[in-house]
Amino acid sequence: MKKQERALYSEEHKKYLKNIKIKKVLILSAQFGILIGILVLWETLTHFMILDPLFFSSPSRLIKTAIDMFATKEIYDHISVTVYECVLGFGISTIVGALIAIGLWWSDYLRRVIDPYLVILNSLPKIALGPVIIVLMGLGIKAIVTMAILICIIITITSVLNGMMSCDPDKILLMKSMGASKFQILYKLLWPYSIPNLISVLKINIGLSWIGTIMGEYLTSRAGLGYLIVYGGQVFKMDLVMTSVFLLCVMAAGMYLLVSLIEKRVYKSR
Incomplete structure (x- = not known):
């Protein structure tokens, strides 16, 4: 019984740690995604002269x-x-x-x-x-x-x-x-x-x-x-x-x- 509880606890703990890692990856991906999106939008707007690249x-x-x-x-x-x-x-x-x-x-x-x-x-x-x-x-x-x-x-x-x-x-x-x-x-x-x-x-x-x-x-x-x-x-x-x-x-x-x-x-x- 104790072995089963330990195994269950171990599996639940592993899932918990895995979820934390997944959240960190998602947060970092979102942060880099926003940065890349801003840079791409900026480059696009200046390329088509919607924003003047001189300014x-x-x-x-x-x-x-x-x-x-x-x-x-x-x-x-x-x-x-x-x-x-x-x-x-x-x-x-x-x-x-x-x-x-x-x-x-x-x-x-x-x-x-x-x-x-x-x-x-x-x-x-x-x-x-x-x-x-x-x-x-x-x-x-x-x-x-x-x-x-x-x-x-x-x-x-x-x-x-x-x-x-x-x-x-x-x-x-x-x-x-x-x-x-x-x-x-x-x-x-x-x-x-x-x-x-x-x-x-x-x-x-x-x-x-x-x-x-x-x-x-x-x-x-x-x-x-x-x-x-x-x-x-x-x-x-x-x-x-x-x-x-x-x-x-x-x-x-x-x-x-x-x-x-x-x-x-x-x-x-x-």
Whole structure:
């Protein structure tokens, strides 16, 4: 009887795992199908001049432009500059934002004082600070990274802090009753509890850091994909603009996949 139950359980479990794999394949197929459909439709509309390729470019022209850009090897410099600025802004804003969130949790008085300023700074359009950033940081990478940090850091602070504050108060009281210090409560309870929020922050900051980097390159840059987009728009080379945008999408997707892999490893180790 037990052997039959185990066999039945094993078969049901195999079916369950198989259904999960089938769903993943269907989701990936649908995602790639939508992408291919958009590209085919785009190419068709520009081929029959329903959309003017001078303004909208086309997938075939993007491929040709990308091949030419990589052949000259100049594009590698622009990609490396943009990736460096984005990763630097992403890393600094995430680490500093998480540390500030811990500090605000640690001091209830400080949190109450700072909270309205966080709301105001979060609602402020960061592009409005562009001239101030340029005056303070000068032209170049410092100003661009500062822009990326300003866009990401407030979201990091509020998200991590909200994750820590949402922890069950009874668990905190239990640890206090057992003589745990504030640091032990943070290290043993709140930080592990906040990891899902931190992973979500990383995913959000990927997009925000790219936005901040490109906005900064719009304001002040002599290299980078944002610079190529501005230059392409000025000289009316839409193929260059669209190719640069496509490369940005690919790199943002790569960073997102990297964070997803980190998320899987973190959850497996818990």
